[in-house]
Amino acid sequence: MTASVALRAGAGKAVVELPSSLFPVDGFTAVHDPLRVRVLLLDDSTTRVCVTVIEQTSIFEHQVARTKEILHQVCAVDPAHALVVASHTFSAPHIHPPGHAPEGEEVRNTRLSNAVDDAVARAAADAVRTLRPARTGFGLGACRVNVQRDVRTSHGWWLGADDNGRTDDSVGVLRIDGTDGTDGTDGTDGTDGTDAPPIAVLVNHAVQSSVMNGSFTRSGDREITADLAGATATRVEQHYGDGTVALFLVGAAGDQAPYLTAVRTTVDENGQLRRSDAQEAGHTLVDLLGERLATEAVRIAEHTRTTEPTTPLRVVHDNVEVPAQLPPAGGLHALRPTTRYDFTPDGTTEAPVVVARIGDVVLACLQAELNARTGLDLKAASPFPATCVVTMVNGAAKYMADAGSYDRITYEAMNSRYARDAAETVAARLGELLRELRPEPIAVTRDRHRSSSP
Template sequence: MPSRRDFMATIAPGALVALGAGPVRAATTGKPAFRAGSGRADIVFPSGRFPIDGFTGQHDPLAVRIVLLDDGTTRLAIVVVDLTSISGELITAIRTIVTDVAGIAAPDIIVSASHTFSAPHIFAAGQAPPGTDMKANAAAWQAVIQAARLATTRALASLQPARLGAGQGTSRVSVNRDVRTPYGWWLGADDAGDTDPTVSVLRIDRLDGRLVTADLAGAAMRHVEARYGPDATALFMVGAAGDQAPYLQASRPVVNADGRAARIDIHEAGFAIVDLLGARLGAQIVDVAERIRAVDTPTLDIRRESIQVASQAFSPRTDRATGPVTTFSYDAGPPVALPVVLVRIGDLALVGVQPELVAGLGARIRAHSPFAHTMVATMVDGGAKYMPDARSYDRHTYEARSSPFARGAGEAACARIVALLKQALPAAR
């Protein structure tokens, strides 16, 4: 069984993609047929290579999942890998595979981690911390590469005329994790805190009525795939969940009477929580998917932009947030570039950024977007720690102290992203 050291620490519902089936008719507009394909392949770690990064075995499979979309003019790919995070080198390797197999240019490929904390970290050459078993690390890297190639091959083979539609639902499986203690703000569960229960669903129907789907991490993905049958493929993209945690947690943070931060961990008993929350979220995704009406000729467009935001001094190698504090000094840094990817998929806009936005910032983008449906995804094409709202810096929360971005950067980024949605992408018809 795997180590439960940070089990379910950061999973929260946010931007989800789900693909479903149903009887449909072929397009009659004369426009090139919209096509879609999906593929899934398990990441198979050699049994003799455990332990890997502290994990001694495997409870259920990790996977690489991919969706290919093609409107006759633009072809793009969305890849989700069941890992905590993905290095730039691994992203490049995955993109190279997708380009080689499916002929899609690297800028038109989005790669994201499902952000499960119950998976090993896989390091690029020269980046592994001291003590890393490099043979096990190399085997894990190769396992991801092999799964990516197989998933892409399957997705390309399944590429066919399709229809597409989007919808939203609500699933209350997350809670704000910033709580006030006598020693300052720290991690926990605050029922009164900001949270965003929105579940965004993108459904794609194959014209033969057979089904392809996509959704949350682990249990929720399996729930949706089981609902739609053996041809279903499910993927999950992390939403604006930087200040969110599962409503129920197997490994939960606490603050002791002396102000020191600690954890209470129920270990393998926590799999019951995974099944419970996965079934709840998966059921909501299925419910939303069943109510979506797909269209024949959705338009695809992908734009990559860069915006300038204020930074602050921060080193990911130094843990600056080890417990609650009542005072903290933030050191301003120079403006930095924030990559943003904007994808139009019919009347849905997908906004992808590297940093983990807090829930309020994601909700702000959706509220002001000109699109009928807007999906905000984080940890897209790499990670950049947290991007909190201004209030988090006043509270000295874990996210604010662990952010490379200065106070106000989140609000400024939201405003610029909304402006880009109005300017850079063609208006939804």
């Protein structure tokens, strides 16, 4: 019999406190619902790993370094073993590097930065305080809250909703329970399950949290919201109670939009973009989609058996050399649907990747936003059936589109510093790293896993 690993786990969460005196900041004038920081701390007596999700659009390098330093101080985690993940809500202010804030906002930018740092420290302290013996389990299901956002128009490919497009609707759930005589199941699989809530529930799904992206209220306010990722995590936590922390890990969502959004953009006969906004009513869409995804996450968690892991925690880093291209002339706001575009090579660049093993689950992580095709291919090639592809990790690097995106001239291909074949190169290297971890036989709950890939 394979010996188990003495895993311990703790989790914490904290609201980012944003006083009214902070506003306006980075274009936002009010708060609709609070942003949060969530921290999962894992310890196997040899290695400590920390997964931190911050409800921001993206996290710049300077903030990643600062967050890792806080985690090192509070959780005694080696910075190399800290995964700092943006939830990718589009309705949150950026924390700009010192000296790069919009004109007149340097002081407010610093206050915003300090508020997030404070939330990280409080959530990390709770993770340390709740650290206790733990078990892990993984389950797979599916939920269609996302849709392929690349659509063909008479003027070229643009952003919209294509029900027949490639979509990854799989939902991966990592459940972590305490080992106080419970196994974290509901007994439906023949175990003696109890109602004890999990320590943490990690939800991995390929969808951008952009329901409210670009939306304004009737009075002209642009409100902060944790959007779909936050609504999902909060509903999972409400189901289990205060003792559970839910972390949303955004998957390969570069071309995966929420099925419903507050702002609708269409392309007219002249190739011009037309915009309509549901305004305050858009938050009903957030609630609807968040409830739907959270319900599926809870259902998966309830049918997932947790066991004591038999492999130690592992975190492996690498930098992959990939082809680069120049950014779009005139910036992303100048982009329009087109059938001709000059993809201009710009040498090579490095794409950092991370692979983390937690029990029988592996997280294949990178900064860049992959398209669904690449995420599906990566999971299909992985020797681990329990594989989560996680983007927006340890920084932000915009889109890394699949080769077909360059053929179609999509928004993701144009709005990228990475050139054609970068995604395929990175996926190949991640596959090598996964195989090097030499997985043992893994039991995964598979009750309704499917993906749409015409």
